[in-house]
Amino acid sequence: MHRYHIPIIILAVLAGILAVVLIFPVINIIITSDPGLLLAAIRDKEVFPSITLTLECAGYATLLALVFGVPLAYLLARFSFWGKSFIEAAINIPIIIPHAAAGIALLTVLSHGFVVGDIVKMTNVQIIDTKLGITIAMFFVSSPFLINNAIIAFNSFDAKLEKTARTLGAGFWRTFFAISLPLSFRGIIKGALMMWGRGISEFGAVVILAYHPMITSTLIFERFESYGLKHSKPVAALLILLCLVFFSFIIYAGNSHARHKEY
Template sequence: MVPYEYLGMVLSGKSLYRMAHNERFKMHLKTIKNVMKKLKKDRFLLLFFFSGFFLVAFVFVTLGDMFYRQTGDMPALIGAAKNSTILTAIWISISAASVSALIAFIFGVPLAYILARKDFAFKSVIEGIIDIPIMIPHVVAGIALYGVFMRSGIIGAPFGKLGIVFVDAFPGIVAAMLFMSLPYLVDTAREGFKTVDPRLENVSRSLGASQWTTFRKITFPLASPSIFNGCILCWARGVSEFSAVLIIAYFPKSAPVMIYDLFTMYGLTSSRPASILLVSICLVIFIILRASKHGEKR
């Protein structure tokens, strides 16, 4: 029995008596008691532990409850996993987020480096512009994007001549995801570059390396953990984008749009399996990416 199962039992009102007499439960309780005993010695850590635990519990209970409720209707979950429309929507979300993360990486890393290394006029204005997508409501971002990327928009029109359409098309989803997620990459990469001592670059150049070679061999590898984290955050933010995507590209349906449709048309029971599927796939990718980075670090 794992902790969320206890939680499930409590939430579903199952026998607390049965749970209290479960041997493994008693063992877990003992471990928790030991940890608490140690923490009691340090009230400062105890306070921080509980304030942090509140956030973890908030996320865990919300998602855990969704997963637990679905365990009562496994055929629906299996059905969703076999449903090509749902799988296509998830694929669209994942692939569009990957393309947007790649574009953010290509253009964001040089910008992050400049912001980390150089002081220049209006630097704080540029930093503010980059962070605007974090501040504005996503619907507002969607409306702004629609205006720019529609067929007569300042970006949409020239691209339209090249045969690239954004409204109700895959490039539109990418554009919306890119707009909403680029601050995460730029900000994280900038902080990463700041941790690399500029004197390492100086020494590298005194040893005959050009600026480009120095960046490739010294700066980028040393800042790469932060850049990698930025890419993951950027990608994850892209996958989860809904409002902006909904306005610029209702079709082809990305996973959040598809799930919202299912919810409004058929209710909670129909939208939950697709949601669980999306969360599970993203979670697996997230864990693999984090684990690969951790392994590399070691």
């Protein structure tokens, strides 16, 4: 056996162990779920509405991030200015803090007695324990995925293309919509799918800010607390299957982006 084969074998073994650790629990919960209970979960009056609500709120959060996050990503990718490093660091704060703590932070800011909470109360807009609250929690913890991917997408093509367009008479917005956005589109879509998938799986921040109406993660927690593993497992399996579908879309978007860059 050649000497260079040994490191390859070691790396292969380590990779195999990691793959088993990451994949086995996910596959196991699906294949060991009782088919009868799985069908019962599908027909459950609470399960389908919770899945619909989860998809809906994650979608709204993603749309908000597209509207506000993509322009911010372009600004960070193309311009240098005072405070840029601070903004780039601030974007990633929701990723590094515990999401339950993020929920407490949001609840504190949006509650009566704080400036933002008092302003919201004056407008008669209800946030706590509403769809809006769920959307805000999902937006807060998952928007970094979209913004960071959008920054990478804008940096993936030569800025000289934009400068050339402006030299030929195209204005800022025309250049952005005709060149910048199309060239970064696949990367932005990948980030949007990652954000949507992360929003779907969110629990910690949502359960603090908006326990009701229940999204799927909250329903799984309640079923586990009330009825144990047997009755929470089928709902968890359904949510995992849903997340795997979005994971497949993310892989497809990533592969499409890679093929597009090759050409």
